[in-house]
Amino acid sequence: MCLIKIGRVGGITGTNYGDIQYCTNKANVSGECHTSALKIFAGGIAGVNRNNIEVCKNEGELFGEGKSGWQTHIGGIVGYNNYCVISCYNKGKVLAKGNGSNLPFPTNNEVQQVDAGGIVGSTYIGNDGVLNIEKCYNEGEVSGENGYSTNVGGIVGSNGWYGDINKCCNVSYVKAQGINGGDAPVFGGICGWTPSNNTSIIKECYYFNQYINNGVGDGAYEEEEVIGIDNINDIPSVKEITGYDF
Numbered sequence: 001m002c003l004i005k006i007g008r009v010g011g012i013t014g015t016n017y018g019d020i021q022y023c024t025n026k027a028n029v030s031g032e033c034h035t036s037a038l039k040i041f042a043g044g045i046a047g048v049n050r051n052n053i054e055v056c057k058n059e060g061e062l063f064g065e066g067k068s069g070w071q072t073h074i075g076g077i078v079g080y081n082n083y084c085v086i087s088c089y090n091k092g093k094v095l096a097k098g099n100g101s102n103l104p105f106p107t108n109n110e111v112q113q114v115d116a117g118g119i120v121g122s123t124y125i126g127n128d129g130v131l132n133i134e135k136c137y138n139e140g141e142v143s144g145e146n147g148y149s150t151n152v153g154g155i156v157g158s159n160g161w162y163g164d165i166n167k168c169c170n171v172s173y174v175k176a177q178g179i180n181g182g183d184a185p186v187f188g189g190i191c192g193w194t195p196s197n198n199t200s201i202i203k204e205c206y207y208f209n210q211y212i213n214n215g216v217g218d219g220a221y222e223e224e225e226v227i228g229i230d231n232i233n234d235i236p237s238v239k240e241i242t243g244y245d246f
Helices: 238-242
Strands: 006-010 013-016 019-021 029-033 039-043 046-049 052-054 062-066 071-075 078-081 084-086 094-097 113-117 120-123 132-134 142-145 149-153 156-158 164-166 174-177 186-188 191-193 205-208 216-218 226-229
Touching: 006 029, 006 078, 029 039, 039 062, 039 120, 062 071, 071 094, 071 156, 094 113, 113 142, 113 191, 142 149, 149 174, 149 216, 174 186
Parallel strands: 006 039, 013 046, 019 052, 029 062, 039 071, 046 078, 052 084, 062 094, 071 113, 078 120, 084 132, 094 142, 113 149, 120 156, 132 164, 142 174, 149 186, 156 191, 191 216, 205 226
Antiparallel strands: 006 013, 006 046, 039 046, 039 078, 071 078, 071 120, 113 120, 113 156, 149 156, 149 191, 186 191, 186 216
16 A cells, blocks of 8 residues: 555666666556545556666566556556666566546546556656667567556557557467546557657567557557567567577
8 A cells, every 4th residue: 555655666676776687577466546546656676767678578467456546557578668778578467557437527536547557557758869669579468458548569558658669579468458538548459559759669579460440549659669469479489589589
């Protein structure tokens, strides 16, 4: 239970300000806010990342539910990312929930935004203008529910300005459910929402068409760079994407 304005929960750390390398989390990670917390961030490695996370793996399930407040951001590796996540691998199920009640507009104590991603829940402008998700692989089912705005992606749920997603692969289901009167849920095999003004670049990414039939839910991207693959045997391996066997 969170008793603070922002709750940060991670399998390794709540907030990362340094470099995290070669770490594995096997525990389930849960973040739930029942009181006055405005935001909840939960990730298999870090709730919030403000530096580098490289060659890390998550095997635990991720769950986050905002029962009062404004935002819920849940990711297999990082909940909320401000810098670089490179060569990471998620196998755990990711579920982010809001508490939308199908009202025409959110009340002050309802979660407006729910972001869920197989690697990162959401990103925003990085330190020194650097914000990269690169060479990452997701095998965990990703779901987002009951937000006035719900963004779900196999790699990134909501990708902020100047957030690049390069050479990543998702081979699992991506599901999103909004509320009546809210925005239509946005979801994609690689990314849910990304800016429409080309400030963020998505390239050389792959997803499995049998589990989800679109790569990006909403925003600007080059279709030839976000590739849906029909045959599971043609999907790149974890090592081919990340460079590591894990």
